[in-house]
Amino acid sequence: MQAFFDVFDIYLLEAVINGILLGGVLALLALGLNLIFGVIDVTWICYAELVMIGMYAMYFMVQFYGVSYFVAAPLTILLVAVLGAALHYLVIAPLLTAPPINQLLATGGVLFVLQSFATVAFGIDFRNLGIRLPVLAFGDMNFSYARLLSFVAALVGMVAVYLFMTRTFTGTAIRAISQDRQIMALMGVDARRIYLITSALGGALAGLAACLLVLQYDVHPFVGLSFGPITFLICVLGGLGNFIGGFIAAFVFAEIISLGGLFSDLEWGYVLAFAFFIVMMFIRPAGLLARRR
Amino acid sequence: QDQGKEKKIKIGVVFDLTGPLAGGGSELNYVGAKIILDHFAKSGVEGYKVEAVYADAQSKPDIAINESVRLLEQEKVDMVLGFFSSAQCVPVAARVEQLRKFMWMTTCISSAVFNEKGYKYVFRPQASGDQFGMMTMDFIAQNAKEKFGKEPKDLRVAIIHEDGAYGVDVSKGNEAGAKKAGFNVVLKEGYSATAPDLSALVTKLKRAKPDVIFHTGYNPDITLLLRQAREQGLKFGALMGHGAGYGVYEKLKEGMGPDATYIFNADPISIWLANQKTMDPKLSPVIKMVGEEFDRIRPGVAIRSAHVGIGASNTYIFMADVLPRAIKKYGGVDPDALRKAALDTDIPEGGTMLGFGVKFYGEGTPMAGQNERSFPVVIQYIDDKSSVVWPKSQAQREAVLPLPKGTTYSNQ
Amino acid sequence: MLEVSGLVKRFGGFTAVNNVSFRVDQGEILGLIGPNGSGKSTIFNMLSGTLAPSSGSILFAGHEIAGLAPHRIINSGIGRTFQIPRPFRRLTIFENVALAGFYGQGRHSRVKAEEAAERSLAMVGLPTDRHASVDGLGAAGLKKLELAKALATAPKLLLADESLGGLDEAEMDQAADMLRNIRDELGITIIWVEHIMGVLMRVVDRVMVLDHGEKISEGLPSAVAGDPRVIEVYLGTDAETTQAAAAEARRRAGGQ
Amino acid sequence: MLELRAVNAGYGTFQALFDVDLEVKAGEAVGVIGPNGAGKTTLMRVISGLIRPSRGSIAMEGVDLKATPPHKIVSLGIAHVPENRRLFPQLTVDDNLKMGAFMKEARGHYAERLDVVFDLFPRLKERRHQMAGTMSGGEQQMCAIGRAMMSNPKLLLLDEPSAGLAPVVVQQVFELVKRIRASGLTVLIVEQNVQQVLKVVDRAYLIEAGTIRASGTSAEMLASDTVKEAYLGV
Amino acid sequence: MGQGRLAAWGIGLAALVALPFVYRDPYHLHILVLILIWSFAYTSWSMMGRFGLVSLGHGGFMGIGAYVTALLWNHLGLTPWIGIPISMVAAGALALIVGYPCFRFRITGHYFVLVTLALSGIVLQVITATRDYTGGSLGYTPNRAATNRLLALQFDDKTTWYLIALAVWLAGLVVWHLVDRSMARYALEAISEDEDAAAAAGVNVTAEKLKITLLSALMTALAGAIYCQYQMFITPDTISGIAVSLQMVFAAIVGGLFVSLGPTVGAIITILLAETLRIGFGTKAVGWDNLVYGVLLVLFIIFLPKGILGSVLDRLKPQRKVSPNS
Ligand SMILES: Nc1ncnc2c1ncn2[C@@H]1O[C@H](COP(=O)(O)OP(=O)(O)OP(=O)(O)O)[C@@H](O)[C@H]1O
Ligand SMILES: Nc1ncnc2c1ncn2[C@@H]1O[C@H](COP(=O)(O)OP(=O)(O)OP(=O)(O)O)[C@@H](O)[C@H]1O
Ligand SMILES: [Mg+2]
Numbered sequence A: 001m002q003a004f005f006d007v008f009d010i011y012l013l014e015a016v017i018n019g020i021l022l023g024g025v026l027a028l029l030a031l032g033l034n035l036i037f038g039v040i041d042v043t044w045i046c047y048a049e050l051v052m053i054g055m056y057a058m059y060f061m062v063q064f065y066g067v068s069y070f071v072a073a074p075l076t077i078l079l080v081a082v083l084g085a086a087l088h089y090l091v092i093a094p095l096l097t098a099p100p101i102n103q104l105l106a107t108g109g110v111l112f113v114l115q116s117f118a119t120v121a122f123g124i125d126f127r128n129l130g131i132r133l134p135v136l137a138f139g140d141m142n143f144s145y146a147r148l149l150s151f152v153a154a155l156v157g158m159v160a161v162y163l164f165m166t167r168t169f170t171g172t173a174i175r176a177i178s179q180d181r182q183i184m185a186l187m188g189v190d191a192r193r194i195y196l197i198t199s200a201l202g203g204a205l206a207g208l209a210a211c212l213l214v215l216q217y218d219v220h221p222f223v224g225l226s227f228g229p230i231t232f233l234i235c236v237l238g239g240l241g242n243f244i245g246g247f248i249a250a251f252v253f254a255e256i257i258s259l260g261g262l263f264s265d266l267e268w269g270y271v272l273a274f275a276f277f278i279v280m281m282f283i284r285p286a287g288l289l290a291r292r293r
Numbered sequence B: 001q002d003q004g005k006e007k008k009i010k011i012g013v014v015f016d017l018t019g020p021l022a023g024g025g026s027e028l029n030y031v032g033a034k035i036i037l038d039h040f041a042k043s044g045v046e047g048y049k050v051e052a053v054y055a056d057a058q059s060k061p062d063i064a065i066n067e068s069v070r071l072l073e074q075e076k077v078d079m080v081l082g083f084f085s086s087a088q089c090v091p092v093a094a095r096v097e098q099l100r101k102f103m104w105m106t107t108c109i110s111s112a113v114f115n116e117k118g119y120k121y122v123f124r125p126q127a128s129g130d131q132f133g134m135m136t137m138d139f140i141a142q143n144a145k146e147k148f149g150k151e152p153k154d155l156r157v158a159i160i161h162e163d164g165a166y167g168v169d170v171s172k173g174n175e176a177g178a179k180k181a182g183f184n185v186v187l188k189e190g191y192s193a194t195a196p197d198l199s200a201l202v203t204k205l206k207r208a209k210p211d212v213i214f215h216t217g218y219n220p221d222i223t224l225l226l227r228q229a230r231e232q233g234l235k236f237g238a239l240m241g242h243g244a245g246y247g248v249y250e251k252l253k254e255g256m257g258p259d260a261t262y263i264f265n266a267d268p269i270s271i272w273l274a275n276q277k278t279m280d281p282k283l284s285p286v287i288k289m290v291g292e293e294f295d296r297i298r299p300g301v302a303i304r305s306a307h308v309g310i311g312a313s314n315t316y317i318f319m320a321d322v323l324p325r326a327i328k329k330y331g332g333v334d335p336d337a338l339r340k341a342a343l344d345t346d347i348p349e350g351g352t353m354l355g356f357g358v359k360f361y362g363e364g365t366p367m368a369g370q371n372e373r374s375f376p377v378v379i380q381y382i383d384d385k386s387s388v389v390w391p392k393s394q395a396q397r398e399a400v401l402p403l404p405k406g407t408t409y410s411n412q
Numbered sequence C: 001m002l003e004v005s006g007l008v009k010r011f012g013g014f015t016a017v018n019n020v021s022f023r024v025d026q027g028e029i030l031g032l033i034g035p036n037g038s039g040k041s042t043i044f045n046m047l048s049g050t051l052a053p054s055s056g057s058i059l060f061a062g063h064e065i066a067g068l069a070p071h072r073i074i075n076s077g078i079g080r081t082f083q084i085p086r087p088f089r090r091l092t093i094f095e096n097v098a099l100a101g102f103y104g105q106g107r108h109s110r111v112k113a114e115e116a117a118e119r120s121l122a123m124v125g126l127p128t129d130r131h132a133s134v135d136g137l138g139a140a141g142l143k144k145l146e147l148a149k150a151l152a153t154a155p156k157l158l159l160a161d162e163s164l165g166g167l168d169e170a171e172m173d174q175a176a177d178m179l180r181n182i183r184d185e186l187g188i189t190i191i192w193v194e195h196i197m198g199v200l201m202r203v204v205d206r207v208m209v210l211d212h213g214e215k216i217s218e219g220l221p222s223a224v225a226g227d228p229r230v231i232e233v234y235l236g237t238d239a240e241t242t243q244a245a246a247a248e249a250r251r252r253a254g255g256q
Numbered sequence D: 001m002l003e004l005r006a007v008n009a010g011y012g013t014f015q016a017l018f019d020v021d022l023e024v025k026a027g028e029a030v031g032v033i034g035p036n037g038a039g040k041t042t043l044m045r046v047i048s049g050l051i052r053p054s055r056g057s058i059a060m061e062g063v064d065l066k067a068t069p070p071h072k073i074v075s076l077g078i079a080h081v082p083e084n085r086r087l088f089p090q091l092t093v094d095d096n097l098k099m100g101a102f103m104k105e106a107r108g109h110y111a112e113r114l115d116v117v118f119d120l121f122p123r124l125k126e127r128r129h130q131m132a133g134t135m136s137g138g139e140q141q142m143c144a145i146g147r148a149m150m151s152n153p154k155l156l157l158l159d160e161p162s163a164g165l166a167p168v169v170v171q172q173v174f175e176l177v178k179r180i181r182a183s184g185l186t187v188l189i190v191e192q193n194v195q196q197v198l199k200v201v202d203r204a205y206l207i208e209a210g211t212i213r214a215s216g217t218s219a220e221m222l223a224s225d226t227v228k229e230a231y232l233g234v
Numbered sequence E: 001m002g003q004g005r006l007a008a009w010g011i012g013l014a015a016l017v018a019l020p021f022v023y024r025d026p027y028h029l030h031i032l033v034l035i036l037i038w039s040f041a042y043t044s045w046s047m048m049g050r051f052g053l054v055s056l057g058h059g060g061f062m063g064i065g066a067y068v069t070a071l072l073w074n075h076l077g078l079t080p081w082i083g084i085p086i087s088m089v090a091a092g093a094l095a096l097i098v099g100y101p102c103f104r105f106r107i108t109g110h111y112f113v114l115v116t117l118a119l120s121g122i123v124l125q126v127i128t129a130t131r132d133y134t135g136g137s138l139g140y141t142p143n144r145a146a147t148n149r150l151l152a153l154q155f156d157d158k159t160t161w162y163l164i165a166l167a168v169w170l171a172g173l174v175v176w177h178l179v180d181r182s183m184a185r186y187a188l189e190a191i192s193e194d195e196d197a198a199a200a201a202g203v204n205v206t207a208e209k210l211k212i213t214l215l216s217a218l219m220t221a222l223a224g225a226i227y228c229q230y231q232m233f234i235t236p237d238t239i240s241g242i243a244v245s246l247q248m249v250f251a252a253i254v255g256g257l258f259v260s261l262g263p264t265v266g267a268i269i270t271i272l273l274a275e276t277l278r279i280g281f282g283t284k285a286v287g288w289d290n291l292v293y294g295v296l297l298v299l300f301i302i303f304l305p306k307g308i309l310g311s312v313l314d315r316l317k318p319q320r321k322v323s324p325n326s
């Protein structure tokens, strides 16, 4: 019994809150992917690698050329947006009519390319932005500003994207395009343009994630591997294309990882999270928020 | 047949030049080894030409196996040398032994490589992982009373490690050392070096309130852990690192800024820090040469990483001691000649650039192939310099322990 | 042979089929009509197991089949077509039908399945050539393929959902004759959903009308065609042509 | 208003239309009839730009459609209700209608057009939040026509609008066609339902195996032997 | 199969069996053995992959095959001759446990891909977390047999391994052909296009999918076990987990999913390409090999979407009527 109560201490609370903050990071990552994977149904397996390139861009601008963080961030977002558009134009566009698995593979190839490009161009060193944000302390509990920032960015981003997708004509077209590409022209929609806009937007969100991630993580060519798979799971757990669902799913995942890790080895946190994902797929295949099927 | 005409030793060298381990120190080892091999290639050894064939293990054990097999069977090298990661050493050693070829490990430290395996052709001058772990524990044990003012049984220690061969091995040494010293181990946990979040581990550490944290990791997990530790307000008295990521001060500094000061690290000594007075005087010019070459290859590095020296020194032992003897005394560079020459090695303390001596455990002992005279030292980073603080014989200055008041992690 | 009672299907808060009961006798052709969205396809989906009913019972040849897995229902002798044809494009026409012949009859013998396929294809007038690809089929061809697949499962009861949609008039008449032949020659009982009254009324023995998921009328074609409620919600100004078709059919039936 | 001259078109190596000439004048309702696989749908697709003619010319009010990118053709006032409706099944009725008003020109009138469409199809207003894919066939057809009406077109292309609809709704659809053209809209309609369609159109073309076999006023067509022949499959 | 083709197969086979007795370069044989084992693994994957059941969980099955066999041998001294079947049963059981609800609840497409991805994630993490038994990320080595090599299924001789791998690979092809010519293939093709319609044709969708998944998982586990016995060393990263699963998908698709030898061609191409590039670039241009590999992969998939073998065969065969999708 004593052991049981030992668990309910201030640290548990801290772990819960840290889970929420990690959730912010994951939610931010999932946001752009949800747009690409969830809405227009294009598989960018290399999504986390785009984030990695964005992190390098931040690193070089801030650390190497002394650009201010706030100038570098929009430039990075722009850069990754262009990268996203290019990825679509060069790799996805020729494969739009091919089976989805081919998209997965082609972008898997891009994943290799980006990783080894980073290795070749930037070397294998771990790089660090060197910006040390202050820490928020409440008595014994401490929270990272960088994570709070990601949390806020994820929240604002989620609301903005949600409104964009539901309220604007372009947003509606983005949702429509995965369902019937051929007749988009009958609606007066230039399908190519919609794809490019969406890809650039997805890229921009990856860039945004990069700007905030770089405050918390070292950049190295393989940093994408730590986040890639989990980001995909979150999109699905929340319901493909469901931004609010994705947001919530990120937190659920993060809590499981955080609390699981507190009570046992860190890996069991992941095992739990993955198992939870599988079980949820059976219970709520259309996502956490889906009402019925 | 025509190999007989030209006397030549062909050495296959395997390190990780890409992948996560490359940045973790493997590449620096490669540079060190290459400097020495290039040096000997100029003059040759006892009339033998020296030719090195390099391969990249890409931080993957399977590739390391493949490359070793390829070098031995396709490139027809006479031996393989190098290997940074213990996860590669273990299977490659088994393979090489099976092929009855000669292997000289410069860097990897896992004791699992030799443990009860009874290898005949595999040798390692480097200290083994548990020695690293014991060393730091011993250091704290000897200083607990004086610096912390606590009895050993009241000293709270936490052992955390990445869960690869390397971390596991060191942590075993830590554990054994803690037991011997009678410390109160409040937490022992492994984690995967690629985990994207370590805040749960930090929270556990906070709850455990350790006086000393014994950590084994690569980068970037070290930076991640320490950054999250700072953000979550983890406090402790001292942080003991054990080589790998902790051996690369540049990275620590980049990731943690001023907080990198006062971190301890157990590693073979950096050859440029080793006490040259007690060292064989022949080695001084070699150390100087390696330093100059390194500066030429990597200009502008504040602290020459100990990894370069490890690669260089352990390669040097083979090239300068074992190889000449094999040729002169045992008539060639075939595996058996090399093996006999290696078993004959008897270098006293101070006879290598890393300060330790070399004598291999012989056949029939549980650690056959391991250097029984190697030991790591404990250094401390202070003001962008690293100084040996332990063992006493090598110490260059008094350790700063515990963390001074006012520093980020200080629990004073 | 089929006895349905109190069948209900809800989608969330919306009731697509509300407490519908009816029976179909051996060898009968029952016409199922009703406005769009009145629940006809939904009833078919429940009869064939594609959807599980929210409540109600379906007795087929004396056995309760409500909620059974579709393959079990098909194996017990109910075959269906889909309103919008769903061919398997990666298989040839012959393989499409042979597949149904094999699995629809309890996976007994491949030879028997292929024979069934040949028979069914001939019956609906599709080529029995083994290599013909589905891609070559037009709208009419696809409808025929649907029917051939259903027939190959050797059904006792056939559920035909809008077999005429998208056909031209000549083909409609052909298709209607085909359905009648199926009943006459193979003795298969049929429930037929169709909006083309002129053709439907000539073939069916009895008609059931749905509206908003409820049964609003049932009976002989001529009677139903005269039902004011049916005229209001479904037939509109078509009522007269429908009536005429029903009358003509009765006259012909009587004359035989 | 719309003029096709010697249009040839097809799919890959397969040619579906051979030298088709066709004309629709402003305010007219024109029907295209013909057996399955004759090329009616192909004709509609060529006009709305979904496939490009291999030869021949198409002009809408003097603008060369061959030189206009497909998504710009809607802006010229051509709205196409495709065969089998082709709704966006996972979007709500509302969103489907919104897609119909995607063009810059139409966005400003979105609210007005929505009223017009809901007036025509009150059922759509009831179901505006339902996923289009879960609606019944007839409801979907309404939604498809409504979607096309959202762009405030001058010329409406209808490809078998009555297929799969209940008789009352079929009548409504044809009523609607009448009303649409009464409001000054031009209509080109493909139908299998020859009897009905000839009641609402002014003129019709009979197309068979990719060529125009006959054309004339509704009355002429009803009386034509060629038409009877085509449908009796002689 | 025609007389000519039968003869061609026979001659090819005889040549393959004779190869190690004629050509003895150990490194090349080593690469050949690896190619054969991976070919078998890729073939196993494509058993279900070709029917649209894209699994990223096969790394998990392979890992179970390897680890269970090795653990049984090291801890209980159970010979791989019994250990391998047990490990296959374990993988099969896992496939059923995850597959049944997946198919029952209609988890398809992306959802299926990600559920299986999570599965291989779980297997990987469990192997890592139970490091006291499995060695964790460090990897694991089966104990060397002191006496009876055959009993331990450990051979130092490359020729023996080559023949074992060849036999296993052939068995894989035979199974592939049996499935290809069975009625089950029709059912699975149908299911992959439209489950409702397949069910309406009388197909027990869940059962058919389960059967092929089970078969594929069993074969993959066997591949894992054989790989372990040959390499005598396994780590979670190289034999299990997401990377391995992706590698299977890559190779199978690059080679061609819908032809029996496609996955084999995929294995040959990817392994040879990786080896050649790595050796070609060596330590001179670090990282470039993967860069080129990635670019080639992208180009292959864009320009040869049916896979290399698939596309080549397509070009050789007289075309049957194709029509662009509308
Ligand atoms: N999966 C579903 N989710 C929600 N509503 C549904 C679903 N399937 C059908 N419905 C609704 O149930 C009602 C009945 O549909 P059903 O398809 O049975 O009509 P129907 O009588 O076949 O019409 P039609 O003649 O147009 O084919 C419709 O209003 C439809 O929108
Ligand atoms: N996407 C396509 N690819 C290849 N051939 C096609 C395609 N679409 C139609 N066809 C062929 O073109 C010819 C004309 O088809 P189309 O769809 O225009 O006929 P239709 O008159 O509309 O017939 P229906 O009354 O059945 O709708 C047919 O032979 C058809 O098989
Ligand atoms: Mg229906």
Ligand SMILES: [Mg+2]
Binding pocket: D040, D041, D042, D083
């Ligand atoms: Mg048509």
